[in-house]
Amino acid sequence: MVHYKLTYFDARGLAETARQLFVLADVEFEDNRLTIEEFQKLKPTLPSGQVPILHVDGFEISQSAAIWRYLARKFGYSGKTPEEEATADSIIDHFKDFLVSFKHYGAGLFFGKSQEELNRVRKEIVEPACKFYFSVLKKYLEKNTSGYLVGSDLTYADIAVAENLTSLKNTNFFNPDEEKTLAAFHQKVNETPKLKEYLEKRKYSIL
Amino acid sequence: MVHYKLTYFDARGLAETARQLFVLADVEFEDNRLTIEEFQKLKPTLPSGQVPILHVDGFEISQSAAIWRYLARKFGYSGKTPEEEATADSIIDHFKDFLVSFKHYGAGLFFGKSQEELNRVRKEIVEPACKFYFSVLKKYLEKNTSGYLVGSDLTYADIAVAENLTSLKNTNFFNPDEEKTLAAFHQKVNETPKLKEYLEKRKYSIL
Incomplete structure (x- = not known):
């Protein structure tokens, strides 16, 4: 089974659309919610120092809209044509x-x-x-x-x-x-x- | 044959990536370059009053990145997976x-x-x-x-x-x-x- 790990703060913000796509598709994911201190530690390792970040079996996607679109296409919510x-x-x-x-x-x-x-x-x-x-x-x-x-x-x-x-x-x-x-x-x-x-x-x- | 009409100012700016995708794919398109006066007339008819706009046989797409992605997928420049x-x-x-x-x-x-x-x-x-x-x-x-x-x-x-x-x-x-x-x-x-x-x-x- 594919392991999805979504990393963001403990808020809705730019991660919530991704969370709702997982809910709609009945797909389990790791909802990794960072404290400010945890984010500061992670920041230098991120492509642009920003969250959300989605890991799909280790493959990393940055930028909220790119994450949503990737999941929307996988789960059938990107449009029909x-x-x-x-x-x-x-x-x-x-x-x-x-x-x-x-x-x-x-x-x-x-x-x-x-x-x-x-x-x-x-x-x-x-x-x-x-x-x-x-x-x-x-x-x-x-x-x-x-x-x-x-x-x-x-x-x-x-x-x-x-x-x-x-x-x-x-x-x-x-x-x-x-x-x-x-x-x-x-x-x-x-x-x-x-x-x-x-x-x-x-x-x-x-x- | 599909008729593509790309509407923008007479500049590279946010339209040029679309133009280059047409060039790479050897696909003809109408390169509709507006003067400021022509743009002001068109503005109220546009979804957000902005250009570029792409018309594909009358179907309208706004927002530069959405236009580029649409053409990139059609022409094979969006990525392989x-x-x-x-x-x-x-x-x-x-x-x-x-x-x-x-x-x-x-x-x-x-x-x-x-x-x-x-x-x-x-x-x-x-x-x-x-x-x-x-x-x-x-x-x-x-x-x-x-x-x-x-x-x-x-x-x-x-x-x-x-x-x-x-x-x-x-x-x-x-x-x-x-x-x-x-x-x-x-x-x-x-x-x-x-x-x-x-x-x-x-x-x-x-x-």
């Missing part, structure tokens, strides 16, 4: 563009910045980025009729986007009462049978 | 992380910022980002024995990285005399027979 795969990949890259802005807020929380500084980042950086990002997501959802972002079934793009919407809800950037299309999408993904059960039990983390 | 594909994807995402910094310089050039401001961006943002990015690339090149970044043959990761090294050379961020490993890699990719011929003839643009 080359065109669906390309659309899922496009959405993932729109999401990653948004993260460039959102991570200023995440890093601010993590490093315990003042409420004043967090408010500044919220207003000047993250709220405008959310507005733009949400408009892009809604274009995809309104063009598709299934309620998913791509084609007729769940893909890794849905998982990554819905997972991040939970973080945006936790930090008051996403208000389901104001964003009906996104709220319906978020609920649909989170009600996927195996995911629903997992989401009810998983450890809470704000991000 | 799921693990090679994941490694190429990882490298592309390391490259895109670097672009978040480098684009400050590119935008500065494009919008005609003062030499003083360009120098500040160079020292404070792009030079530190280059140092880190080059160290990541060298780890991949030193681990692989073929001279390419992934496996034994050319992939889209090699094309995208080599293409950007040309831009970094043009803007004096990459000095081949100081970076021997990267210089050998850059030369190897640029000497790929069909590419070599194309590179000698293509229109010059700094980026």
Whole structure:
């Protein structure tokens, strides 16, 4: 049996989409959650000093989206045609563009910045980025009729986007009462049978 | 015959890797290069108001890396195994992380910022980002024995990285005399027979 080892911090963040792909596929994996001290020790051995890292029988993959795509293809969540795969990949890259802005807020929380500084980042950086990002997501959802972002079934793009919407809800950037299309999408993904059960039990983390 | 239409500005930038994949595969495509005025007209119709955009018989793909990956898979430049594909994807995402910094310089050039401001961006943002990015690339090149970044043959990761090294050379961020490993890699990719011929003839643009 293939041994999968996913290494990240003890948070959802950039590892959670991979964890959910394992859950959906009923595939066991080692969920290696590092303390800050353990991460500092490991850092010099990593390709870019960053986590998440996935080891597959010793073979190492860095970069979150590359890890998700690898697992999505293995487990059947990457899209059914080359065109669906390309659309899922496009959405993932729109999401990653948004993260460039959102991570200023995440890093601010993590490093315990003042409420004043967090408010500044919220207003000047993250709220405008959310507005733009949400408009892009809604274009995809309104063009598709299934309620998913791509084609007729769940893909890794849905998982990554819905997972991040939970973080945006936790930090008051996403208000389901104001964003009906996104709220319906978020609920649909989170009600996927195996995911629903997992989401009810998983450890809470704000991000 | 499939009709491919690649829409971008009249520059190399984020479209050039796609153009080179067409050249390598001997596949005809419509190289639709927009003026700023044409782009402004098109912008509201695009999924995120951005180019490049690839149309494949009317089907639309946004986001540069998603376009490159789609073409690379079609034409056989995405890697030979799921693990090679994941490694190429990882490298592309390391490259895109670097672009978040480098684009400050590119935008500065494009919008005609003062030499003083360009120098500040160079020292404070792009030079530190280059140092880190080059160290990541060298780890991949030193681990692989073929001279390419992934496996034994050319992939889209090699094309995208080599293409950007040309831009970094043009803007004096990459000095081949100081970076021997990267210089050998850059030369190897640029000497790929069909590419070599194309590179000698293509229109010059700094980026």
